[in-house]
Amino acid sequence: MKKNKIRSFSDNIRQMFILYAIIPTFLIACLCMALILGIWQYTVHTTNHSANAKISNVLEKVVETYANEVSRLSKDATLITEPIDTDKLVEIKRSMYKLSSKTKYAAKLYILDSELNSVFSDYNQMPGFLIDNTCYDWGIIRKIRENPQSISLKITTGKEQVLCIGTGIQDQEEVAGYIVVTIPAKEFQLLLTQVSPQTIITDENGWVYLTNNYDFQDLLGRFVRKYEYSEGFIQYKAKEYYLLQNSICNGMLRVYTITSHDMESRMFYIMGVFILFIFTAIVIITYFISGKVAKKSTRDIYKIAEAFEQVKKGNLERYLDIKSSAEFKEIGEAYNLMLDGLKNNIKENKELTRYAAFAQVKQLEAQFNPHFLFNTLDNIRFMSKIDSEASDKMIVALSTLLRYSLSDAEEEIQVEEDIRYTESYLTILKIRFNRRFTYEIDIEEKVKKYLIPKLMMQSIIENAVKYGYAEEDTLHVAIKGFEKGGNLIFICKDSGAGIREDTLRQIRENLQSPVNKTNHHGIYNIHRRIQLMYHGDYGVTLESKLGEGTVVTLTLPIRMNLDL
Amino acid sequence: MKRKIIITVILSFFIILLVGYTISKNNHNVLTSGHQRDELVIYSSHPLDFLRPLIEEFESKTGILVTVVSGGTGQLIERIEEEQDNPYADILWGGSLSSLKSQSYLFEEYSSINEDAIQEEFKNNEGMLTKFSDVPSILMVNTDLIGNIQINGYKDLLNPKLKGKIAYCNPAVSSSAYEHLINILYAMGNGNPDEGWDYVKLLCDNLDGKLLKSSTEVYRGVENGEFVVGLIFEEAAAALVANGENIKIVYMEEGVLSTPDCVSIVKNSPHMESARTFIDFVTGYEAQTMVTTELNRRSVRADVKTPKYLKAKDEIKIIHADDELVYEKKKEWIQKFKEIFLDINEE
Numbered sequence: 001m002k003k004n005k006i007r008s009f010s011d012n013i014r015q016m017f018i019l020y021a022i023i024p025t026f027l028i029a030c031l032c033m034a035l036i037l038g039i040w041q042y043t044v045h046t047t048n049h050s051a052n053a054k055i056s057n058v059l060e061k062v063v064e065t066y067a068n069e070v071s072r073l074s075k076d077a078t079l080i081t082e083p084i085d086t087d088k089l090v091e092i093k094r095s096m097y098k099l100s101s102k103t104k105y106a107a108k109l110y111i112l113d114s115e116l117n118s119v120f121s122d123y124n125q126m127p128g129f130l131i132d133n134t135c136y137d138w139g140i141i142r143k144i145r146e147n148p149q150s151i152s153l154k155i156t157t158g159k160e161q162v163l164c165i166g167t168g169i170q171d172q173e174e175v176a177g178y179i180v181v182t183i184p185a186k187e188f189q190l191l192l193t194q195v196s197p198q199t200i201i202t203d204e205n206g207w208v209y210l211t212n213n214y215d216f217q218d219l220l221g222r223f224v225r226k227y228e229y230s231e232g233f234i235q236y237k238a239k240e241y242y243l244l245q246n247s248i249c250n251g252m253l254r255v256y257t258i259t260s261h262d263m264e265s266r267m268f269y270i271m272g273v274f275i276l277f278i279f280t281a282i283v284i285i286t287y288f289i290s291g292k293v294a295k296k297s298t299r300d301i302y303k304i305a306e307a308f309e310q311v312k313k314g315n316l317e318r319y320l321d322i323k324s325s326a327e328f329k330e331i332g333e334a335y336n337l338m339l340d341g342l343k344n345n346i347k348e349n350k351e352l353t354r355y356a357a358f359a360q361v362k363q364l365e366a367q368f369n370p371h372f373l374f375n376t377l378d379n380i381r382f383m384s385k386i387d388s389e390a391s392d393k394m395i396v397a398l399s400t401l402l403r404y405s406l407s408d409a410e411e412e413i414q415v416e417e418d419i420r421y422t423e424s425y426l427t428i429l430k431i432r433f434n435r436r437f438t439y440e441i442d443i444e445e446k447v448k449k450y451l452i453p454k455l456m457m458q459s460i461i462e463n464a465v466k467y468g469y470a471e472e473d474t475l476h477v478a479i480k481g482f483e484k485g486g487n488l489i490f491i492c493k494d495s496g497a498g499i500r501e502d503t504l505r506q507i508r509e510n511l512q513s514p515v516n517k518t519n520h521h522g523i524y525n526i527h528r529r530i531q532l533m534y535h536g537d538y539g540v541t542l543e544s545k546l547g548e549g550t551v552v553t554l555t556l557p558i559r560m561n562l563d564l
Numbered sequence: 565m566k567r568k569i570i571i572t573v574i575l576s577f578f579i580i581l582l583v584g585y586t587i588s589k590n591n592h593n594v595l596t597s598g599h600q601r602d603e604l605v606i607y608s609s610h611p612l613d614f615l616r617p618l619i620e621e622f623e624s625k626t627g628i629l630v631t632v633v634s635g636g637t638g639q640l641i642e643r644i645e646e647e648q649d650n651p652y653a654d655i656l657w658g659g660s661l662s663s664l665k666s667q668s669y670l671f672e673e674y675s676s677i678n679e680d681a682i683q684e685e686f687k688n689n690e691g692m693l694t695k696f697s698d699v700p701s702i703l704m705v706n707t708d709l710i711g712n713i714q715i716n717g718y719k720d721l722l723n724p725k726l727k728g729k730i731a732y733c734n735p736a737v738s739s740s741a742y743e744h745l746i747n748i749l750y751a752m753g754n755g756n757p758d759e760g761w762d763y764v765k766l767l768c769d770n771l772d773g774k775l776l777k778s779s780t781e782v783y784r785g786v787e788n789g790e791f792v793v794g795l796i797f798e799e800a801a802a803a804l805v806a807n808g809e810n811i812k813i814v815y816m817e818e819g820v821l822s823t824p825d826c827v828s829i830v831k832n833s834p835h836m837e838s839a840r841t842f843i844d845f846v847t848g849y850e851a852q853t854m855v856t857t858e859l860n861r862r863s864v865r866a867d868v869k870t871p872k873y874l875k876a877k878d879e880i881k882i883i884h885a886d887d888e889l890v891y892e893k894k895k896e897w898i899q900k901f902k903e904i905f906l907d908i909n910e911e
Contacts, residue, residue, distance in 0.1 A: 023570075027577055034584055137850045138621060157620050158858070205623040220616050220632060 009301055010294035017290040018283075026279050033275065037268060041233075044242045044259050051195035052244050052257040058191055059201065059255065060248045062103045066165050066181045067151045069099055073111075073179050074167045080113050080177035084120060096122065105187045111169075112178045116141065119177065140164040140180055148175045153252040155203040157221060161185035163209055185210040197242075200256040213258055215239075223256065233261075240265045300328040307335060316343050357532045372462065373402075379432045390431050397424040405455055411533070414561065415481060415488075416448040422457045422479075429465060436474045437465075443481035450488050451559040453533060456526055460492045460552050463522035467550070468496025483558065487538075490554040499544040507542060523552065530556065602628040604838040607640040607830075609658035609739065611780065611800065614859050621854070622845050628838045636778045637663055637739035644670050644830055654833040655842055660823045661693060662746060663739035665891045668692050672829040674840060678847040678865070686824045686864040694843055695824040697799070697855055698862035700880065701740070701747045703814040704783060704801035709792045710812075717817035718752055721767060721793065728772035731782040731794035736898050739825070740779045740797040745901060747821035750885050757889070757897075765904055773909045787811065802860035802874060815875060819883035824864055 007015075073079065073092070084092075092109070100106040111120035137145065143152035148168030156162045166180035185201075188210050192199045198213035206223040215237065216224050227234060227243060234243050242259040300322050310318040316339055322332035376398050383391035404421045419441060426439050439461075461477060468475040476495040483489070499507070507524075510517055516524045527540040534557050544550035608615060612634060619630050633640070637659035644653055648670070656664075656671070664671075671692035679688060686695035705715055713725055721730055733741035746757075748767070753759030776782055779796060786794040787804055794801075804811040827846055829839045845851055852863040856871045863870070870876060 019566075019570075024573075027573060031577065031580065034580055038584055138854060139624075142621075142625065142850075154624065157616060203624070205620075205627075205629070207620050207623070219612050219634060220619060225629065225631070 008298075010291070010298045013294035013298065014290040017286065017294070022279075022283055022286055029275055029279070033268075033272060040264065040268075044261055048197050048242050048244050048257050048259045051197045051199070052246050052255055054195060055191060055199055055201070055257070056246045056248050056255045059188070059253065062105045062183070063153070063163075063165060063249050063253070065099055065103050066107050066183070069095065069109075070165055070167050070179050070181055071151060073109075074169050077169055077171040077176055079111055079179075080119060080169050081171060089120070092120065093122075105183060107165075107181045107183045107187075110178075110180045110182070112141075112180070114174075114176055114178075116178070140166045141178060144168050144178050144180075145175065153203070153249055155207055155209045157207055161209050195257070197257040197259040200258065202254050202256070204252055204254065206254075209253070216256070216258060223254075300324050300332075304328070304331060304335065311339070311342075316346070372458075373398075376428055376432070379428075383431065394428055394431050397427045400424045401428070401458075411453060412451040412559070412561075413454040414448065415443060415450050415452055418452055418454055418457060419443060419448075419481075421454075422461070425458050425461065429461070433465075433475070436469075437477075438474070439477040439479070441479045443479075444483065447481045447483055447488060449560060450483075451561055452488070452490075452556055453529055456529070456554070457490070457492070459522050459526050460554070463552070464492060464494040464496060464550065466522070467499070468494045472497055486558065488556040488558050490556070492552045492554075493549065495549045498546040498548050498550055499542075500546055504542065504544055511540065511542075526554070530554070602626075602835065602838045603631065604628050604655065604835050604842055605631045605633065605653050606655045606657050606842070607633045607635065607644065607653045608656075609635060609637040609640060609779075611803070613803065614799070615657075617854060617858060618846065618851060621851070622842065625845070626838075626841055628841065636737045638737040641667055641670070648831070651830050651832050651834060653830045654835045654839040655827060656830060657696070657827045657846070658739070658825055660699065660739040660743050660825050661695070662823055662885070662887070662890045662894070663742050664693055664826050664828070665690070665887070666894050668828075670831055672831050672833060672836070672839075674829050674843060676840075676843045676847045678844060678849075681849070681865050681867055682847070683864055683866045693826045693828055694847060695864045696827040696846055697825055698822055698864055699740075699743070699797045699799060699825050700815070700820050700822040700862070700882075701743045702796065702798045702801060702820070703816060704786050704794045704796050704804070705812045705814055706786050706789060706792055707810045707812050709789055713792075715793060715814050717814070718748060718763065718767075719818065722763075722770055724770070726792060727770050728774060729792040730767075730771055730774075731776060731785040731791035731796075732767075732771055732774075733776045733779050733782050733795075735901055737777060738779045738782075740782075740800075741795065742894075742898065743797065743821065743823055744795045745897060746823075746885050746890055747816070747819070747883075749897070750821060750883055751816060751818035755883075757885075757893075761900070761904070764901065765908070768901075768905045768908045771905075775905060798874070799859070799861045806860055806873065813875075815880045817881065819881045821883055821885055822862075822877070822880075823885075 079088075096107070096109050108122040109120065110118065110122065113119050139156055140152060140154040143154050144166045145168070146152075148170065150167065152164075152166050154164045154166070156164060162185065163183045164180050165183070166178055168175045169177040169179060171177075188201070189212075192210065192212045198211075200211040200213055200216055200223055201209045202223045203209060206225065206228050208217055208221050208223060211217065216227065218224055224236070227236065229245075230243055231245060232243065234241050239260065239262040242261060244257045246255045246257075247253070248255060303320060303322060307318045307320050319339065320332035320335050322328045376394065380391050380394050380398070383394060401421060401424050404424075423441070426441075429437055430439070457479065461479075464477055465475065468477075472495070474495075478491075478493045480491040480493075481489070506518060507520055510520070510524060511527050514528075516528075518524070523540055523542060530539050536557070538555050538557060541553045541555070542550070543553070606615075606619075612632075615632060615634075619632065622628065623630055633643075633653065635643075640653075640656060641659070641664070644651070644656060645667070647653065668690055673691040674694065675688055675691070676694050679694075682688070682695065686698065688694045703715060703717075703721075709729075713723060714720060720726075732744070735742040735745045745764075748764060749757035749760035751760070752763035753761075776785065779800065782791075782794040782796045783800040783804065785791040786796075787809060798813065801811055801813050805813060827843060829836070829843065833839045847864070849865065849867065852865045852868045855861045856863045856868055860871065860874065862874065862877070
């Protein structure tokens with residue numbers, strides 16, 4: 001997106017780190033957890049179901065086998081009506097043995113007459129719940145009496161749990177007797193150990209027939225009523241279970257299978273917390289480390305960026321020294337080469353400029369010489385006829401001046417020395433114009449040691465003389481030199497004719513242009529010289545009023561000859 | 565593009581979690597359909613082993629689901645009293661006639677269909693207190709520990725060798741203990757309860773500060789040898805005798821008070837119809853027969869014989885208490901016993 005501000009390279013690397021490394025790993029870990037949880041739940045579910053099915057099948061088959069036997073025998077009313085002879089007894093017993101070995105679960109057979117007296121007993125002792133023949137309507141007998149034609153099932157909970165399968169013996173629409181098969185719960189005890197989930201077998205009201213789990217029983221020995229009709233993952237007494245129930249034998253028996261997964265769910269919980277903890281730690285660590293790594297791997301980029309920043313500011317001395325990787329090394333070397341090239345270019349440019357400026361200055365310096373020389377020589381010729389002493393003086397001054405101007409040694413000279421030569425020049429002028437020319441020089445003492453371009457004052461005085469005599473007879477030139485605001489200021493004030501306003505404006509404009517467009521060379525040349533030599537807010541300003549004279553102000557930097 | 569992939573991954577992740585969660589939630593379903601059955605709540609002070617076969621048969625026969633709250637008689641009555649405005653219990657099963665009589669206002673009037681078959685002395689004359697069984701008070705003795713000490717009646721309990729070895733329960737919390745207190749007052753006062761208190765003092769002294777909190781503690785205490793002799797009701801000891809434990813029942817020679825225990829419908833019972841069915845069931849011939857043959861109790865019915873191994877009633881010196889007086893004095897006597905017991909233990 002455009003509105004996002006441009007991030008730094010190391011931030012990008014860090015973000016990539018988090019986005020493509022941590023988040024996917026975290027998601028995959030969570031997914032794996034969920035997958036494991038799902039598979040585990042499925043396993044619990046299937047093992048429980050298969051265990052339940054196994055026990056239900058066995059139980060149902062056994063009950064069905066004996067129920068068939070009971071109903072087969074019940075068809076035979078002669079069992080009650082006639083005494084049982086030996087053959088019949090053996091036949092009944094043999095059949096029971098066969099069933100026992102077929103089902104592998106032994107049962108006892110009892111045949112009672114309508115008065116509950118034993119007609120046939122598989123066992124020496126009658127069980128307690130069948131003993132008392134005074135009590136009809138209790139337990140299995142009551143159930144048979146309620147429904148004599150069909151098979152009744154009843155669990156008796158006494159000292160031991162016994163499953164009774166019974167039916168009535170019908171004789172001419174009357175209940176003539178009862179057949180009961182009993183299977184003690186302990187017969188199935190081995191079966192329960194063959195499956196991993198815990199099992200509870202109850203009757204339709206939840207009374208426990210057989211169990212190897214005692215948590216899900218209430219005080220009276222019933223399956224806890226709250227979960228009687230529950231299935232699936234449940235919580236009971238703060239523990240986790242998977243519970244499954246199955247109704248068999250027409251709903252007269254129920255098989256519950258219970259898998260305790262308390263340990264597992266606690267383990268999952270701990271694992272979840274653990275993984276979360278580790279990931280939090282990893283996220284925190286990578287958050288900091290990724291910053292460092294990113295910084296480390298992008299250190300060279302920052303070096304390069306910083307070097308470019310320095311170049312932008314004009315510092316060309318910032319070289320790169322990168323050895324971390326081949327690519328960056330290449331960049332660094334190329335950069336260094338580029339920097340060297342740049343520096344060479346700049347140096348050459350500077351030299352060229354200096355040569356040009358020097359040539360120009362020389363040319364500008366030379367410009368006043370022929371006029372002055374011609375005028376002075378003409379004067380000397382004239383003066384030699386009138387006043388030989390004066391002409392002699394002029395010749396001395398001129399020669400001093402010429403020597404000075406021709407000496408190329410330095411372009412700059414101390415103020416006091418320049419003033420000395422200026423006075424020579426003024427002497428010449430004084431002799432030439434006599435009373436028509438007066439001058440005064442006022443230079444501050446401390447200014448005298450400063451350096452200025454030589455022959456500059458002469459040009460200004462020359463200029464004043466050149467234009468000052470236009471309408472006046474006499475000319476007074478005052479020269480002042482002082483220090484002001486960190487600059488060296490020279491003022492040359494003349495009492496000449498002044499300059500017309502439009503001419504003045506023209507001259508001022510001309511001073512700003514790099515090429516002289518007028519024929520006023522003097523002032524322009526000085527200004528140009530100063531600008532070329534010193535670069536900056538230095539140069540010549542001009543003020544004048546027609547008929548009142550002209551003020552030329554020179555502004556120069558303060559410079560001292562450090563050799564002195 | 566990148567963003568889309570991330571969103572897809574996260575979304576699919578959440579969908580997987582959601583699906584997994586709903587699947588595991590769906591795995592827990594309660595199969596309630598078609599199982600709206602009648603219910604019954606019974607508060608009972610009978611031992612659980614005693615309740616089990618009767619309730620099992622009741623549930624099987626009627627299809628009514630029974631919830632049992634087990635506790636001492638005093639404690640259960642207190643609870644019923646607290647719950648008067650919004651009763652939870654339907655039936656109070658257990659508790660002697662004398663302990664219930666004073667609080668008969670807590671119960672609903674009901675005359676069972678078996679009332680005609682009940683012995684004359686156990687008829688429901690009060691209207692709300694149907695008698696369930698005949699419970700003589702007896703002494704149970706641990707034959708392993710008794711040695712040469714002779715115990716034939718109350719007077720033998722004052723033997724200094726038995727000091728601290730007598731299991732007796734606080735009559736304020738157990739109806740069987742209260743029965744014994746009445747029995748003591750009448751037997752030792754020769755028919756005048758006021759004269760019996762001297763013996764009570766001596767007995768309390770020989771208890772050596774040990775007063776138990778429920779009748780269960782009494783017979784368990786004697787059974788496991790913590791005590792040598794216990795003051796208890798016949799059935800608790802008889803069950804142990806029938807189990808072949810080394811326990812002997814002693815009918816006090818000074819006289820045995822035999823009071824029936826009751827089964828009553830709690831006033832404004834939430835399952836009135838089931839409660840009536842239950843009263844009819846426990847007073848019925850079959851249940852009463854089971855009570856005598858399997859559960860060692862004396863039936864209140866005239867047509868059910870006493871089990872052979874319990875001493876016939878005419879061989880025991882039976883004494884009778886003045887029901888009216890006992891009813892009147894219940895609180896006073898319990899208080900008096902408490903004072904005597906505390907006095908002796910402070911000394």
